[in-house]
Amino acid sequence: MIFASDNWAGAHPAISENLAAHAHGYVSAYGTSDLDRKVEKRLSEIFEKDIAVFFVATGTAANSLALASANRPGGVVFCHRAAHVNVDECGAPEFFSHGARLSPVDGELGKMDATRLEAEIRRFPPEFVHGGQPMAVTLTQATESGTVYSLAEIEAIASIAKSHRLPLHMDGARFANALVSLDVTPAEMTWKRGVDVLSFGGTKNGCWCAEALILFDLSQAHDMHFLRKRAAQLFSKSRFIAAQFEAYLAGDLWLDLARHANAMARRLAEGISASAESRLAWTPDANEVFVILKRSVAARLKQQGAVFHDWPVPHDLAGSLAEDEGLYRLVTSFATQAEDVDQFLDAC
Amino acid sequence: MIFASDNWAGAHPAISENLAAHAHGYVSAYGTSDLDRKVEKRLSEIFEKDIAVFFVATGTAANSLALASANRPGGVVFCHRAAHVNVDECGAPEFFSHGARLSPVDGELGKMDATRLEAEIRRFPPEFVHGGQPMAVTLTQATESGTVYSLAEIEAIASIAKSHRLPLHMDGARFANALVSLDVTPAEMTWKRGVDVLSFGGTKNGCWCAEALILFDLSQAHDMHFLRKRAAQLFSKSRFIAAQFEAYLAGDLWLDLARHANAMARRLAEGISASAESRLAWTPDANEVFVILKRSVAARLKQQGAVFHDWPVPHDLAGSLAEDEGLYRLVTSFATQAEDVDQFLDAC
Amino acid sequence: MIFASDNWAGAHPAISENLAAHAHGYVSAYGTSDLDRKVEKRLSEIFEKDIAVFFVATGTAANSLALASANRPGGVVFCHRAAHVNVDECGAPEFFSHGARLSPVDGELGKMDATRLEAEIRRFPPEFVHGGQPMAVTLTQATESGTVYSLAEIEAIASIAKSHRLPLHMDGARFANALVSLDVTPAEMTWKRGVDVLSFGGTKNGCWCAEALILFDLSQAHDMHFLRKRAAQLFSKSRFIAAQFEAYLAGDLWLDLARHANAMARRLAEGISASAESRLAWTPDANEVFVILKRSVAARLKQQGAVFHDWPVPHDLAGSLAEDEGLYRLVTSFATQAEDVDQFLDAC
Amino acid sequence: MIFASDNWAGAHPAISENLAAHAHGYVSAYGTSDLDRKVEKRLSEIFEKDIAVFFVATGTAANSLALASANRPGGVVFCHRAAHVNVDECGAPEFFSHGARLSPVDGELGKMDATRLEAEIRRFPPEFVHGGQPMAVTLTQATESGTVYSLAEIEAIASIAKSHRLPLHMDGARFANALVSLDVTPAEMTWKRGVDVLSFGGTKNGCWCAEALILFDLSQAHDMHFLRKRAAQLFSKSRFIAAQFEAYLAGDLWLDLARHANAMARRLAEGISASAESRLAWTPDANEVFVILKRSVAARLKQQGAVFHDWPVPHDLAGSLAEDEGLYRLVTSFATQAEDVDQFLDAC
Structure with a gap:
């Protein structure tokens, strides 16, 4: 009954086996091997576009480098108040972008409200030097609330970003879960909607450590090589990332794993x-389920071995909880078993 | 005949297998699992001291965070002119330490000359605000020239650092190769000689991606947790590093692999x-061999499939090369076969 | 009828004359002259304490260096939502402190609410690495709303800061206005209440350009010399700041000027x-008056030559304005004439 | 007999008087006043080009912001080994440009050798990510050795910079002294030779505190407004800089002051x-004279009240000094009297 986070799972056997299969022999280092090239080519096919791919160590690195590549002095980044960049990355986005500021935008169910985004950007008129200048917009897909922006919602955000000439970043730590939830193609959910740069996460969906920063605008690629290296994020034996992605993408394993995780969430x-x-x-759209439980029930479940996190109650939900109730997050993953879910439900 | 670098090899089977063995089941994330704890405990035993261990993605990250933890405004770091931090890390040490400067110190065979180090530090009197202030000393063991500081040489450097109240960092990307070359204990080569912080590298010696920053001074540990996270270097599924180190350290595999690599270098x-x-x-002390070849011979060898790098000729060697000769670096690793060495020697 | 800001005024004649008086002759540069020493000594007397004084170019520099001296990786600074550091410094505090984050605290009349401050600090538990760690508290005296914290209110904030071992900074861009408003001594309003570091502003109160960072804790002084120089804030001919402060402090001119500005605000x-x-x-406490006017009246006044700024309506005031009303800020200064005030009131 | 530095002098009376003349009345703040505009227009005339002018507090600020505006990740700046940015700015250039590195280029008499510059730039091939990437070239005019680059020498440096698509910055802390030494126009010595950005110093030549960053490429101006503000270098009462420059430039006072300082240096x-x-x-070209004296003579002169600095002996001069001799720097300024020079010579 482990629903703490999808990063408590290990690696899927197919990924683990492919790593072992590539352990032998010599290949050139620092992202220059044939296997690196092969994976990049595969991703270009999947995204139906020539893209630039940069393997990095963590989702935080991908997000922070994406924002660093958009850097402007006195820069302001617009994100949902609950976004990972805003609450869970210990100032990495600010550090990587030399002190840029995150300006939180509210919105229900973890999604930035387009109208509020527009209003928030307008708080920083381009020529008013004291307040800083808008620099980028970032959205999370799937969101931290386990919901998924529809294509129209992404397009609305992108349209506002474009009208202010701001690049749009998507934090796709749970990209696959969102993709299968919407049942669209990677291209449809990203650059065809106006996304310029993507954090493409594999770790939470069955890899050990496989995160890629994907640039849809190739003109940013030259500097990104230096940004990544300067950030100490260029692996020497990068084939160990490439091998994970090779297996992850082969035969659409990644989509199958995400479908399983989402199905487990639905069952829950x-x-x-x-x-x-x-x-x-x-209602969850992906693999995170937010439930309201009596605190006593939650305590009992934990005593019985269930692992899950207490969650801060968003303002718009505050009224709907009783005194003795709490909000809790349950995350499913590629590794979640139906039995586990049922055991939890029985105990619940 | 691949002698390009020890990071062209893959992973040792024992390490690969242990990764697979740990792929199943749930463990807590972000460096908090029992396996993380176990590896940290094992490292404390190996170093005969309570230490703080931080897994990171690359050697560059370990080095840069080590220097960041010593950060002072206007800080100056003293290193050998050919040190990896100075020539191969794309400004990461400067970026992580907010613009600290690397001040190169010369010395033969890749080792800082203690007298020159003292003179260089004295160029920055503590109260002369214009020049900046000394902040740290870093040495590389084994050096970028494939040589190894003796214990007395480390102690001489440490003594100068201490007299200026500067922390001493050791870049141990090839720590094991140096250790077995000197045939001493990890404690003897580090904190017993005055080393305060160590980049402990496993990647070049048979791991996929296993680097650890080791603090011998526990008072620095609290802030390092935040420095690492802010640098986007905290892995969620950190057991994939821990599992590598577990196998690496078990039964002294790490020392055996380093002995093998060094033996191959000696054979060469x-x-x-x-x-x-x-x-x-x-004369090489570890697993890097620097040879002077006729350029025509080097070209022929490369045509025959040998892979190795041209190397810039250090000033003190300049006189001893003929017009038609070049300097070349050959690196051996845990994976180097005696047959490969002999094939190269035959072709040479 | 210029009420745009106190920085629209020039320099007081006594200050201007003293600058001219010091224009001749040679003195040592970079803050080492006898005049620099004399001013520092005078400030120590005024604050009844051995202090360290650092002249800088702007209030933003003083604030940003104060926060930089408290820097922690992943650091979070707590300030009022409307604080100058938060809304008017274009990311300088974040830039100087390498990406630290400002966490806004609400409170009426421009003052941080102590209870909310405590709650906001608690959102960052010291060992939860993902959210960052508390690093400093900063309050503005007088506030951006023209109000003044009472000594008890400062003490309440300081007590919370101390209980979390956080340094307390005071942005004293309008220090003198607050001081004469409370009718207390500089010591009583600062270190005796728990303030650790002060931005002591002279520019808005009759100097050309005279800002000083004052450290009550001398152990921070060594590094501040390097922080200031690295920030390009060490003047070569620093006597031009010292000469301003000499005249500013002589015969309590600074207090007289502030009393005048405050009196003009009261008259208004x-x-x-x-x-x-x-x-x-x-009700204004210092030299900024916030008024609610019909928008048509404000427009008319501006047409008649009055200069003053529209001001964003704080949430807690929103209900008390009519549709056709706006909020406006009027600032008085040492240079404001009673006739100007009366002319404005007549036109109003 | 004060020859310590030109920043030991105060302000020229004409400048001091103009400051006093502008002390009254209200003008808009933060660089937006008519006087600011007037000075910018005057500078555009002087430089025969539409330029963007940014007042800043110090020469270090001008230099550091110039480099910041050229910032690239892993960036490397090429300067003379003895350049102010390299030895006297406490890491400000690195701090402002987020860790860019200064790569020293040697050359006689304080001037970068064009051939060595070319060789040094080539050490950083554009696609070799490990070493970093070239980002800017900066030269000092007049140099730190009191010499002046000829127009042809500037052009040679500019041509190399352009061939590598690098912007060329000129540190003109002693711009006027160089200009009158060459007897050319400001345009001829800067943008007509390929200079892209200039630190235009007035402080050392008779102002209190008047430094301007001048951009010849207006496309950089938008971001520079934010870079300057974020660096806490935007003065509120910026007319106090403008008033200094107004007097400085009026009737070619600045050129007269520089001619005087240079004449005093020649006399010396x-x-x-x-x-x-x-x-x-x-042989000096501007207002700094480097002399070789017996150490006993230097000591005697200092005892007699002469103030001047010992200077490190450059490598190429090392052989020409006797055991008991030292190198000393004597700086003249607008304030130097012929009698002072003669008194020194008599005592010498």
């Missing part, structure tokens, strides 16, 4: 909905 | 010495 | 209160 | 040349 959500004592905080 | 060096047409630039 | 406030068509948004 | 040099006991280290 349906069980919760049917339960007398607990209820969903909102 | 002895063959070169015995050759009529080529000669050693200097 | 009383006139507004007595007016039929306009009203005070709140 | 001629006297030294004629002396039996002392000699010139090299």
Whole structure:
């Protein structure tokens, strides 16, 4: 009954095996091997576009480098208040971009509200030097609330970013989960909607450590090589990332894993909905389920071995919880078993 | 005949297998698992001291964070002119330490000359604000020239650092190769000689990606957790590093691999010495061999499939090369086969 | 009828004359002259304490260096939402402190609410590496709303800062205005209440360009010399700052100028209160008066030559403005004439 | 007999008086006043080009912002080894440009050797990510050795910079002294030779504090507004800089002051040349004279009240000094009196 986070799982066997298969022999280092090239080519096919791919160590690195590549002095980045860059990265985005500021935008269910985004950007008129200048917009897909922006919602955000000539970044730590949730192509969910740069995460969906920064605008690629190296994010034996991605992408394994994780989340959500004592905080779109439980029930579940996190109650939900209730996050992954879900539901 | 670099090799089977063995099941993320703890404990035993261990993605990250933890405004770091931090890290040490400066110190065979180090530090009197202030000393063990500081040489450097109240960092990207070359204990080569912080590298010696920053002074550990996270170097599934180190350290595999690499370098060096047409630039102490070849011979060898790098000729060697000769670096690793060495020597 | 800002005024004649008086002759540069020493000594007397004084070019520099001296990786600074550091310094505090984050705290009338401050600090538990770590608290005296923290209010903030071992900075761009408003001594308003570092502003109160960073904790002084120089804030001919401060402090000129500015603000406030068509948004404590006017009246006043700024309406005031009303800020200074105030009130 | 530095002098009376003349009345702040505009227009006329002018607090600020505006990740700046940016700015250039590196280029008499510059730039091939990438070239006019680049020499440096697509910065802390030495126009010595950005110094030549960053390429101006503000270098009462420059430039005062300082240096040099006991280290072109004196003579002079600095002996001069001789720097300024020079020569 481990629902703490999708990064508590290990690696999928196919990925682990491919790593072992590539352990022998010599290949050139620092991202220049044939295997690196092959994976980049595969990603270009998947995204139906010539793209630039940069393997990095963590999702935080991908996000921070994406913002660093958009850097402007006195720069301001617009993101949802609950975005990972804003609450979980210990100032890495600010550090990588030399002190740029994150300006939180509110919006329900973890999604930036387009109208509020527009208003927030307008707080920084381009010629008013004291307040700083807009620099980038970043959205998270799937969101930190386990919801997924629709294509139209992405397009609305992109349209605002474009009208202010701001690049649009997508934090895709759970990219695959969002993709299969919408049932669209990677191109449709990204550059065809106006996304300029993507953090493409594999770690949470069955890899050990496989994150890639993807640039849809190749003119940024030259400097990104230096940004990544300067950030100490260029692996010498980079084939160990490439080998993970090779297996991850082969035969659409990545989509299958995400479908499984989402299905487990749905199973969990349906069980919760049917339960007398607990209820969903909102309907999950991907692999994170937010539930409202009596605190005593949550405590009992934890005692029985369930692992999951307490979650801060968003303002718009505050009224709907009773005194003795709390909000809790349950995350499923490629490794979640239906039995685990059912055991949790039984105990719930 | 691949002697390009020790990071062209893949991973040792024992390490690869242990990764696979740990691929299943759930463990807590971000460096908090039992396996992380176990590896840290093992390293404390190996170093005969309570230490703080921080896994990071690259040697550059370990070096840069080590210097960042010593950061002072207007800070100056003293290193050998050919040190990796000075020539191969694209400004990462400066970036991580907010613009600190590297002040190169000369010295033969890749080792800082203690007298010159003292003179260089004295160029920055502590109260002369215009020049900046000394901040740290860093040495590389084994050096970029394939030589190894003796314990007395380390102690001499450390003594100067201490007299100026500067922390001493050791870049141990090839720590194991140096250790078995000196045939001493890890403690003897580090904190017992005055080293305060160590970049402990596993990647070049048979791991996929296993680098650790080791603090001998625990008072620095609190801030290092934040420095590492802010640098986007905290892995979520950090057990994939821990599993590598577990196998690496088990049964002294790491020392065996380093002994093998060094032995291959000696075999290469002895063959070169015995050759009529080529000669050693200097005697190797670890797993890097620097040879002087006729350029035509080097070209022929490359045509025959040998892979190795041209190397810039240091000033003190300039006189001893003929017009038609060049300096070349050959690196051996855990994966180097005696047959490969012999094939190269035959072709040489 | 210029009420745009106190920095629209020039320099007081006594200050201008003293600059001229010191224009001749040679003195040592970079803050080492006898005049520099004399001013520092005078400030130590005024603050009844051995202090370290650093002249800098702007209030933004003083604030940013103060925060830089408290720097921690992943650091979070707590300030009022409307604080100058948060809204008017174009990311300088973040730049100087390598990406530290400002965490806004709400509170009425421009003052941080102590309870909210405590709650906001608690959002960053010291060992939770993802969110960053608390690093400093900064308050503005007088505030951006023209109000003044009482000694008890400063003490309450300081007590919270101390309980979390955070240094407390005071942005004293309008220090003198606050001081004469409270009618207390500089020591009572600063270190005796727990303030550790002060931006002591002279520019807005009759100097050309005279800002000093004052450290009450001398252990921070060594590094501040390097922080200031590295920030390009060490003047060569620093006597041109010292000469301004010499005249500013002589015979309590600074207090007289502040008393005058505050008196002009009171005159303005009383006139507004007595007016039929306009009203005070709140009672001013120092030299900034916030008034609610019909937008048509404001437009007319501007047409008649009055200069003053529109001001964003704070949330807690939103309900008390009519559709056709706006909030406006009027700032008085040492140079404001009673006739100017009366002319404005007549036109109002 | 004060020859310590030109920044030991105060302000010229005409400049001091103009400051006083502008002390009254209200003008808009932060560089937006009519006087600011007037000075910018005057500078555009003087440089025969539409330029962007940014007042800053110090020469270090001008230099550092110039380099910051050329910033590239892993960037390398090429300068003379003895350049102010390299030895006297406490890491400010590195701090402002987020860790860019200064790569020293040797050359006689304080001037970068064009051939060595070319060789040094070639050490950083554009696609070799490990070493960093070239980012800018900066030269100092007049140099730190009191010499002046000829127009042809500037052009040679500019031509190399352009061939590598690098912007060329000129540190003109002693711009006027160089200009009158060459007897050319400001345009001829800068943008007509390929200079892209200029630190235009007034402080050393009779102002209190008047430094301007001048951009010849207006496309950089937008971001420079934010770079300057973020660096805490935007003065509120910026008319106090503008007023200094107004007087400085009026009636070619600036050129007269520089001519005087240079004439005093020539007088000093001629006297030294004629002396039996002392000699010139090299011929001065501007207002700094480097002399070789017996150490006993230097000590005696200092005892008699002369103030001047010992200077490190450059490598190429090392052989020409006797055991008991030292190198000394004597700086003249607008304020130097002929009597002072003669008194020194008599005592010499």
